[in-house]
Amino acid sequence: LVLVLDFGSRHNQLIGRKVREAEVYSEVLPYHASIDKIKAMNPKGIIFIGDSDSIKEPGAKLCDKGVFELGVPILGICYGMHLINSIMGGSFKKVQWEGGKNDICLEGKSRLFEKLEGDTTGWMNSSYLADSLPEGFEVTARLKNGEIAAIENEEKKLYGVQFHPELSDTPKGKDILKNFLYNICGCRGDWKMSSFVEESIKEIKEKVGDKKVLCALSGGVDSSVAAVMIHKAIGKQLTCIFVDHGLLRKDEGDQVEELFRKQYDINLVRVNAQDRFLDKLKGVTDPERKRKIIGEEFIRVFEEEAKKIGKVDFLVQGTIYPDVIESGAGDGAVIKSHHNVGGLPDHVDFKEIIEPLRNLFKEEVRKAGLELGIPEDMVMRQPFPGPGLGIRIIGEITREKLDILREADYIFREEIKRAGLDREVNQYFTVLTNMRSVGVKDDKRTYDYTLALRAVKTTDFMTAKWAKLPYDLLERVSDRIVNEVGHINRIVYDITGKPPATIEWE
């Protein structure tokens, strides 16, 4: 295991992922993690990651000094390098410059830069640079203007880089990380998804024994992978409840049922609660109220069904590693209501929560799904919000509007896939606006809905760019929707990024 200590960097998860991509298992802890906790993890190496904070400011982020006494190699990135430098007795200075890509000239024979020929470039964003070095340290790389870009003390196994090796703007970053992990920390690089899945199944088996497990299945990637993993471990001791709230995409409910009941033979309870949800949503137009109603109703339906099953020992929660990191790394996951419809039920009789994906990043959840033999289409799906089409119908939700939206959305998704763009565009869907306008069909006046197409490219869904879909694709989609779906006579394409817009319209 290689431990990432996070000093408030935007790249805390990225560096964790990059280490795992080098097939070394990593975990991310906040910088103030206790030395006992760190010792107990027995890391083979530690990476300090921080951004442009100043270590000179009062209240600067410091880790337990004991970390330096473990004798474990440490790689300090950016603020992490400043920390090593200053704790060991060096100094640094503030500089006026625009961060960005910089030429890096390697000096000497650092093991960190082994097999890196000549000079390279690195992404830097700090306004502080090392000035003088502590005793026993040497400079291993400089910027073109002579400023210090990397330092080390080989004997103490302390290494610092001013630039960010985890970013793609540092082209040799991967090699630098591998040098640290393999050459310096002595990791073997044998962390494989197949063995992780195997191990997890074994652990679940041991933990659950002959007890009962209950899982809320949404049909999304996380809950599907969690359910299949647990099913592989304990078979019929697992029961899944799938609440069909009627706000799903075309044929989605049947697909979920087909896959889990028929293909995997999982105990599946499908609750067709469409009417209940529509009843509750009657006349409601405010987006946040819609979300709240859908979330609460979801919990209620789930609880009612769970009651019929009776006491269970474990309830599955689809927490993934980013949730764990964001909630303070391992000190109990806080579930964001935004991402999980309704959060946890209050009135389900269970003893313990089981979180089979707790240690996996999103991309790793997908890989685990593939390892488990879940069809690629299911594992690679775009995100779909818990409140479903409920937040893609502006204004009141009705059965008629849901039917219109479902058909239009299906055509859009089908055409995106046919154009081979379904992996390239990260989220794409249609929105039924509550605006109607005048049109003409078969020489007759129409007064029908305007439909919006939304397609975005994003890596983290926190910011996004609208996707520049080819005009002929947009034309095909538009022609098909107005011809094949009733009550839509105008189609617009949303050309706003996030910010200022959000990805969803509500």
Ligand code: XMP
């Ligand atoms: P926004 O619209 O906030 O969406 O830019 C960012 C990502 O989150 C999804 N999303 C939701 N997911 N419940 C969810 O489970 C919600 O209420 C919700 N609202 C937005 C959205 O689809 C996008 O992927």
